[in-house]
Amino acid sequence: MATDTESAAPGAGTNFGVPNEKMGMWAFLGSECLFFGAFISVYVLYLGGTGDGPGPAIFDIPFTSVSTFVLLMSSLAMVMALAAIQDGDMRRFRTWTLGTALMGLTFLSGQVYEYTVFVEEGMGLTTSAFSTAFFVLTSFHGVHVSIGVLMLGALWFMSFTGRIDTSQRSQTAVENIGLYWHFVDIIWILIFTVVYLIPVDLLT
Amino acid sequence: MTAVADTPSKGLLSRPGASSGWTSWLTTVDHKKIGIMYFAAALIFFLVGGLEALLMRAQLSTANASVLSADAYNQLFTMHGLTMIFFAIMPMSAAFFNYLLPLMIGARDVAFPRLNALSLWVFIAAGIFLYSSWLFGGAPDTTWVNYAPVQEVGPDPAGLTLGGDHDQRMLFYSLGLQIAGIASLASAINLIVTVLNMRAPGLTFMRMPVFVWMSLVVQFLILFAMPVIGVALWQLMFDVGFDGNFFRVDAGGQPILWQHLFWLFGHPEVYILILPAFGIVSEILPTFARKPLFGYAAIVFSGIAIGFMGWGVWAHHMFTSGLGPVANAAFGLSTMFIAVPTGIKIFNWVGTMWGGRMRFSPPMLFAIGLVAMFTIGGLSGVTHAVVPSDAQQHDTYYVVAHFHYVLFGGAIFGLFAGVYYWFPKAFGKFLNDRLGKTHFWLQLIGFNLAFGPQHVLGLNGMPRRYYTYPSGMGWDMWNMVSTIGAFIIALSVLIFVVNLVKSVRSGEQADADPWDARTIEWLSASPPPPHNYDEVPVVTSRDEAWHRKYAGGGGEVPRPVPAGASADHAEHGEEHHGEHIHMPDPSYWPLILAAGLPLAAWGVVTGLWALSGIGLGIVLLSAFGWAMEPESEPEPHAESEHA
Numbered sequence: 001m002a003t004d005t006e007s008a009a010p011g012a013g014t015n016f017g018v019p020n021e022k023m024g025m026w027a028f029l030g031s032e033c034l035f036f037g038a039f040i041s042v043y044v045l046y047l048g049g050t051g052d053g054p055g056p057a058i059f060d061i062p063f064t065s066v067s068t069f070v071l072l073m074s075s076l077a078m079v080m081a082l083a084a085i086q087d088g089d090m091r092r093f094r095t096w097t098l099g100t101a102l103m104g105l106t107f108l109s110g111q112v113y114e115y116t117v118f119v120e121e122g123m124g125l126t127t128s129a130f131s132t133a134f135f136v137l138t139s140f141h142g143v144h145v146s147i148g149v150l151m152l153g154a155l156w157f158m159s160f161t162g163r164i165d166t167s168q169r170s171q172t173a174v175e176n177i178g179l180y181w182h183f184v185d186i187i188w189i190l191i192f193t194v195v196y197l198i199p200v201d202l203l204t
Numbered sequence: 205m206t207a208v209a210d211t212p213s214k215g216l217l218s219r220p221g222a223s224s225g226w227t228s229w230l231t232t233v234d235h236k237k238i239g240i241m242y243f244a245a246a247l248i249f250f251l252v253g254g255l256e257a258l259l260m261r262a263q264l265s266t267a268n269a270s271v272l273s274a275d276a277y278n279q280l281f282t283m284h285g286l287t288m289i290f291f292a293i294m295p296m297s298a299a300f301f302n303y304l305l306p307l308m309i310g311a312r313d314v315a316f317p318r319l320n321a322l323s324l325w326v327f328i329a330a331g332i333f334l335y336s337s338w339l340f341g342g343a344p345d346t347t348w349v350n351y352a353p354v355q356e357v358g359p360d361p362a363g364l365t366l367g368g369d370h371d372q373r374m375l376f377y378s379l380g381l382q383i384a385g386i387a388s389l390a391s392a393i394n395l396i397v398t399v400l401n402m403r404a405p406g407l408t409f410m411r412m413p414v415f416v417w418m419s420l421v422v423q424f425l426i427l428f429a430m431p432v433i434g435v436a437l438w439q440l441m442f443d444v445g446f447d448g449n450f451f452r453v454d455a456g457g458q459p460i461l462w463q464h465l466f467w468l469f470g471h472p473e474v475y476i477l478i479l480p481a482f483g484i485v486s487e488i489l490p491t492f493a494r495k496p497l498f499g500y501a502a503i504v505f506s507g508i509a510i511g512f513m514g515w516g517v518w519a520h521h522m523f524t525s526g527l528g529p530v531a532n533a534a535f536g537l538s539t540m541f542i543a544v545p546t547g548i549k550i551f552n553w554v555g556t557m558w559g560g561r562m563r564f565s566p567p568m569l570f571a572i573g574l575v576a577m578f579t580i581g582g583l584s585g586v587t588h589a590v591v592p593s594d595a596q597q598h599d600t601y602y603v604v605a606h607f608h609y610v611l612f613g614g615a616i617f618g619l620f621a622g623v624y625y626w627f628p629k630a631f632g633k634f635l636n637d638r639l640g641k642t643h644f645w646l647q648l649i650g651f652n653l654a655f656g657p658q659h660v661l662g663l664n665g666m667p668r669r670y671y672t673y674p675s676g677m678g679w680d681m682w683n684m685v686s687t688i689g690a691f692i693i694a695l696s697v698l699i700f701v702v703n704l705v706k707s708v709r710s711g712e713q714a715d716a717d718p719w720d721a722r723t724i725e726w727l728s729a730s731p732p733p734p735h736n737y738d739e740v741p742v743v744t745s746r747d748e749a750w751h752r753k754y755a756g757g758g759g760e761v762p763r764p765v766p767a768g769a770s771a772d773h774a775e776h777g778e779e780h781h782g783e784h785i786h787m788p789d790p791s792y793w794p795l796i797l798a799a800g801l802p803l804a805a806w807g808v809v810t811g812l813w814a815l816s817g818i819g820l821g822i823v824l825l826s827a828f829g830w831a832m833e834p835e836s837e838p839e840p841h842a843e844s845e846h847a
Binding site (some may be wrong): 014015016018019021023024028030031034037038039042045046048049050051080125126127128129130131132133136140150154158161163183 | 261315316389392393394397398400401402403427428430431432434435438439440443446447448449450452455456458459461465552658828831832
């Protein structure tokens with residue numbers, strides 16, 4: 001399969017020398033910037049809208065720092081996975097891909113745990129405008145991480161069926177999913193900074 | 205397609221093989237078939253939206269009429285707006301993007317053919333979902349702009365006259381538009397990559413046809429505007445479906461947030477609707493005036509300028525919401541300023557026609573109709589930029605008159621011009637000339653009778669969105685005139701549909717280049733073969749087809765370019781002939797994936813979470829099936845995981 005593309009340079013024959021899939025991914029990520037930008041702006045706008053419910057003081061910075069660190073490290077694992085498939089080492093590729101997905105899952109379980117703690121402490125989705133903005137922003141990020149985990153799982157699975165091999169096209173696919181993964185990671189860095197780290201009085 | 209047999213199938217479903225018959229249309233990834241289906245579906249929605257308008261005009265023809273109840277009127281004008289904007293004009297523009305962009309840039313297809321099919325089916329699924337609201341007790345009824353807090357309490361908070369579950373109507377609004385947005389977004393990504401990356405040899409940016417330029421600007425506007433309305437729609441869903449507090453004052457929310465998000469999307473949307481028509485007209489005027497386009501660079505750069513400035517004028521929709529004098533002044537100025545690039549275009553079109561040898565065929569008539577009617581709408585738009593004046597016009601029929609002059613007089617006239625112009629290319633037959641001219645004159649007269657008087661009505665204080673009005677306000681005569689105009693428009697559109705059906709069956713035969721046109725799509729046969737060009741043309745001039753016909757150009761050695769995305773075949777020096785060009789194979793997955801989305805949305809509306817689960821399951825499964833799909837020849841596939 002696809003033997004005649006393996007020797008061609010990625011993006012050969014296109015006007016910009018960038019593979020179409022990669023350019024499409026960049027365009028998609030550009031669109032995502034406005035998606036998260038709008039949600040983050042709304043969160044900042046509603047920092048004061050806590051009603052009778054708890055405010056930003058409820059956040060547990062040390063706990064979330066740990067899960068943030070795990071997500072950051074998953075980006076490193078993603079880089080290793082891409083390097084592995086570019087070296088043609090499928091065994092190493094599978095290990096790092098699985099590792100990336102597992103770190104993503106760890107982050108997600110941290111988010112679920114955090115949510116249950118908040119609900120127990122009296123802050124649910126419907127408590128106040130602030131709580132709605134917080135839960136919707138962070139859970140949409142969680143949905144993005146979940147989709148990333150599913151794509152990584154699919155990559156891992158398809159590396160056994162031969163659909164993902166060392167061909168140029170497979171490498172581009174892995175690189176694209178890597179771009180997505182890094183983007184979701186960067187968005188979390190933004191959310192973590194704005195939501196958890198910066199003191200509220202600096203933002204209002 | 206023959207190569208499928210050589211490759212052992214590893215996917216969940218094998219690739220469909222039919223290349224004719226109705227199943228071939230359901231599974232096709234050919235941009236031309238997809239473009240025709242976009243047009244057919246958009247035309248049906250246009251007729252339905254027009255029917256809704258006729259019912260409203262019947263109700264408003266006389267004072268205190270009782271054709272419609274207040275509730276029915278609310279639903280009809282909301283659905284009329286949603287239908288015309290999201291399900292008629294946008295997809296009809298998409299029909300032109302799909303059909304023409306690959307042909308105009310000398311590509312074999314779009315960058316991601318299956319994603320293209322997905323956009324079509326998701327758009328149709330969104331339309332079916334939104335219209336199914338009438339089976340569930342009522343359509344959205346709080347205007348297409350759907351301001352908070354009326355979106356949460358409904359038009360009748362005390363429950364005196366209206367029945368029905370208002371939250372459910374809002375879920376149809378939120379999820380219906382959300383699904384339609386997915387279609388637009390996927391299409392925008394696809395077409396951006398297509399235009400940037402797949403142009404024929406020699407087709408530099410400043411040689412691209414203006415239609416390609418305007419389409420590219422529109423795709424970027426869609427790319428950045430859709431996520432903003434997406435966020436607002438999710439917020440609406442959380443508020444009405446899950447007791448969220450985004451727009452609830454008592455829980456700390458701010459209703460004005462909706463207006464900002466909506467118009468931050470909504471004003472770029474205005475240019476998403478009009479720029480394709482501007483592009484179409486810029487192709488037609490030079491062809492029928494027998495002159496190159498006057499001020500090509502000025503038209504291109506003013507289009508780009510509109511794309512940027514369109515993001516800085518949204519609050520002119522909100523002058524009466526109490527933004528304060530500084531914001532009002534700033535947005536008033538930016539609104540006046542954005543009239544400049546549009547004016548540049550108008551002057552250049554007039555300059556193109558000046559001194560030309562004009563042929564008044566139907567495409568030219570509609571194109572001139574756009575230039576004239578849009579100018580009227582643009583000028584009444586400038587009156588909105590004057591804040592004190594706008595405060596008087598706000599929510600009156602003057603605004604209705606204004607935006608129908610730009611959207612009907614602009615976008616719809618332009619799109620009809622495009623239909624008459626490119627119909628011979630798509631079907632190898634002309635649309636009937638006499639019926640076309642009748643269509644134009646009736647539509648022009650009906651349009652001005654319907655919407656001209658609404659300026660007067662608005663300035664005399666008639667508010668929009670009211671289902672009836674008392675007599676003795678001085679509104680009776682102009683309302684009757686407006687209704688008569690609306691029915692004349694309906695007659696003209698009926699003539700168009702008859703013309704369409706007649707001409708598809710037995711229209712006059714057209715050759716490859718029936719208008720003696722300038723751009724390269726006319727170098728291919730009419731209708732073009734599935735692979736568009738046997739040999740991809742090398743472009744050396746802005747008006748390449750004219751250059752070849754009249755300046756003796758075109759001796760350059762053509763370079764073979766394979767199907768879909770890349771030139772990797774060419775890189776290997778393979779010979780390509782018409783019968784050996786591999787085109788992307790059809791696929792079931794776009795259709796199946798699109799079917800999952802409304803199922804998931806119906807689950808949310810009805811509270812049947814199992815149904816939502818099934819819908820999302822179908823989406824995930826088909827995304828996986830898509831990624832695993834066997835191919836008979838190399839083609840891009842990585843987009844599947846993110847689509």
